[in-house]
Amino acid sequence: MQLNEIMEQLNFLGNERTKKYYVSHGAKEPVFGCTISSMKPMFKQLKFNQTLADQLFDTGNYDAMYLAGMIAEPNKMMHTDFDRWIEKAYFYMISDFIVSVTLAESDIGEQVADRWIESDKELTVSAGWKAYEWMLGTRKNETFNASRLKELIEIIPIRFDTQPPRAQSSMIDFLQAVAISFPPLHEEAIEAAKKIGRREIKLENKVRIVDSYTSITDEVNKGRLGFKRKHVRC
Numbered sequence: 001m002q003l004n005e006i007m008e009q010l011n012f013l014g015n016e017r018t019k020k021y022y023v024s025h026g027a028k029e030p031v032f033g034c035t036i037s038s039m040k041p042m043f044k045q046l047k048f049n050q051t052l053a054d055q056l057f058d059t060g061n062y063d064a065m066y067l068a069g070m071i072a073e074p075n076k077m078m079h080t081d082f083d084r085w086i087e088k089a090y091f092y093m094i095s096d097f098i099v100s101v102t103l104a105e106s107d108i109g110e111q112v113a114d115r116w117i118e119s120d121k122e123l124t125v126s127a128g129w130k131a132y133e134w135m136l137g138t139r140k141n142e143t144f145n146a147s148r149l150k151e152l153i154e155i156i157p158i159r160f161d162t163q164p165p166r167a168q169s170s171m172i173d174f175l176q177a178v179a180i181s182f183p184p185l186h187e188e189a190i191e192a193a194k195k196i197g198r199r200e201i202k203l204e205n206k207v208r209i210v211d212s213y214t215s216i217t218d219e220v221n222k223g224r225l226g227f228k229r230k231h232v233r234c
Helices: 003-013 017-022 036-046 050-057 063-070 078-087 092-104 109-117 123-136 146-161 163-180 183-196 210-222
Strands: 200-202 207-211
Touching: 003 036, 003 050, 003 063, 036 063, 050 063, 050 146, 050 207, 063 092, 078 092, 078 109, 078 123, 092 109, 092 123, 092 163, 109 123, 109 146, 123 163, 146 163, 146 183, 163 200, 163 210, 183 210, 207 210
Parallel strands: none
Antiparallel strands: 200 207
C-alpha cells in the first residue's frame, strides 16, 4: 500500500468526536481523528516497515504519526532518526506516547533518553523520562545500569522545581516506574518521592495532582511490586 492510499484510508477512518478529543489535547491540523482500534487492521496489513513509518511520520498528520509508531522498526533507527522524530513532536501525545514508546523498544533507548533528559526543550526532556518509564515497565532488571538509574532518581528532587510542567509530570512517572518495576531501587525511589511530596502540576489543559509516595504505596499494597508488561507498544 502506497502512502497516498494509506492517507486516504486514515481520512476515511477518522471521526469528528475523536478529532475533537485530540485537538483538545494539543493536536493541530492535519488530523483526521482515527481511534487506535480502527488503525489496528491497517497495522496487520502493513506490518513493520521503517521506510513507510518515516514517510507517515513526516506528513505531520497526527493519525499518520501514530500509525508510524505502530509500524516502526526501532532497531533500524539511529540517534539521528530519533532526534528527527522528536523535533517533529509538537505536543505531548506525540513526544510521550509515540516517539518515546518507539525509542523504548530500541537497543539505543537508554543512550538517547540520557541525552534528551539534558535537553532545554520541554517535550524532548519529557520524552527522555517517559522512554525510561516504558523501558522499566518491560525490560528485565539485569539489563539496566543500576548506578545510572540511581543517579536519575537523585537528580529528580534537585531539578524538579526548575523543570517545565510536562517534564515534571514525566519525572514523576519515571520515579513511580522505578519504585514499582525495579525493586532493587525501590527504597531510593520512595525517599525521592517523599522529598517531592504532593504537587500540583499545571499541564496544557488540566492540573495534575501528584503524590508519588502515596501512589507507590497503593501499588505495593495491591501486590504490584515488580510488575512488568510484555510489550511497550499496544
